[in-house]
Amino acid sequence: MKLQQLRYICEVAANNLNVSTAAQNLYTSQPGVSKQIRLFEDELGIEIFTRNGKHLTQITNAGHEILQIAREVLRQVENIKQVGEEYSNPRLGKLSIATTHTQARYRLPPVIEKFRQFYPDVSLHLQQGTPQQIAQMASTGVVDFAIATEAMEHFTNLILLPCYKWNRSVVVPKNHPLTRIKTLSLENIADYPIVTYVFGFTGRSQLDQAFAQQGLSPKVVFTATDADVIKTYVKLGLGIGIVAHMAYEPAIDNDLVALDVSHLFPSSTTKIAFRRGMWLRSFMFDFMQTFAPHLTRARVESAILADTADEVEQIFADVNLPVL
Numbered sequence: 567m568k569l570q571q572l573r574y575i576c577e578v579a580a581n582n583l584n585v586s587t588a589a590q591n592l593y594t595s596q597p598g599v600s601k602q603i604r605l606f607e608d609e610l611g612i613e614i615f616t617r618n619g620k621h622l623t624q625i626t627n628a629g630h631e632i633l634q635i636a637r638e639v640l641r642q643v644e645n646i647k648q649v650g651e652e653y654s655n656p657r658l659g660k661l662s663i664a665t666t667h668t669q670a671r672y673r674l675p676p677v678i679e680k681f682r683q684f685y686p687d688v689s690l691h692l693q694q695g696t697p698q699q700i701a702q703m704a705s706t707g708v709v710d711f712a713i714a715t716e717a718m719e720h721f722t723n724l725i726l727l728p729c730y731k732w733n734r735s736v737v738v739p740k741n742h743p744l745t746r747i748k749t750l751s752l753e754n755i756a757d758y759p760i761v762t763y764v765f766g767f768t769g770r771s772q773l774d775q776a777f778a779q780q781g782l783s784p785k786v787v788f789t790a791t792d793a794d795v796i797k798t799y800v801k802l803g804l805g806i807g808i809v810a811h812m813a814y815e816p817a818i819d820n821d822l823v824a825l826d827v828s829h830l831f832p833s834s835t836t837k838i839a840f841r842r843g844m845w846l847r848s849f850m851f852d853f854m855q856t857f858a859p860h861l862t863r864a865r866v867e868s869a870i871l872a873d874t875a876d877e878v879e880q881i882f883a884d885v886n887l888p889v890l
Contacts, residue, residue: 574592574599575615577592577599610632612628613626648847660688660690661691664694664699664711665713665714666715672815681852681856684852698720700713704718711838711853714836715836716767727838727882728836728885729835729837729838729858731833731835731887733889736808737808739822755830756782759787760786760787785805807822838857
């Protein structure tokens with residue numbers, strides 16, 4: 567049994583049993599991957615994959631169990647590497663983050679700029695996706711950290727740490743009728759076509775729930791994953807925009823007005839997540855504290871030792887999260 571064989575079966579499984587794609591990702595040949603999988607199966611005396619001719623068709627019951635163990639073995643091997651790198655050169659390494667457009671565009675730039683000042687030799691890799699996609703990337707070890715507001719709680723192997731709260735603004739062109747209303751109501755907003763986030767992005771579910779609780783059916787005429795796109799179509803007159811408050815930049819969006827609606831919608835909480843059992847390097851702890859100052863190493867280590875999500879919440883029960 568070789569680590570190489572474990573990597574091969576995991577990569578094949580991760581690529582929908584496409585051996586050719588797995589081989590490309592592993593920088594090796596398709597026949598070489600197929601041969602090593604066969605040798606591994608012969609050694610175990612069972613099939614990990616069923617076949618139709620030369621094509622793999624599905625994972626066997628035994629294969630599912632073996633893959634689960636193989637992934638854990640590979641994670642522990644990666645942890646050993648991380649320990650070695652930490653003690654040989656603590657300021658050199660790689661940090662990969664998956665997040666949404668809102669975080670990447672509005673929240674992370676000053677954080678990354680500050681982090682780079684302390685760790686210029688740490689290579690940063692940023693990926694964007696839906697909350698579901700980025701949680702999946704963290705859950706399977708494709709990235710180290712996931713930063714999002716929604717969906718991550720569905721992945722039970724992730725540790726979720728609260729970072730900050732945020733609310734929304736309604737953005738409208740200057741001289742729009744809503745700018746003349748001192749305190750907006752949901753009824754006021756529902757009178758106009760709305761441009762906002764795709765469902766599953768940036769607290770969209772809470773937005774819909776707020777209208778539903780008042781028996782209102784907002785006229786959502788355009789949705790996007792990108793606040794910049796939403797603001798562009800508001801400027802074109804397609805409707806009024808509802809975006810995260812942090813996405814309104816007065817100096818740039820000077821042809822729009824942001825109207826406070828924090829009294830209409832509950833605040834949302836952005837969290838940072840990483841896999842249970844992942845060995846964190848010092849610069850990873852420092853990145854989290856740069857992103858959210860209350861995420862001290864002591865608190866994060868306590869969260870790692872916690873058995874349940876409720877216990878993690880208790881660790882941060884006395885923290886007044888900043889509101890952006």
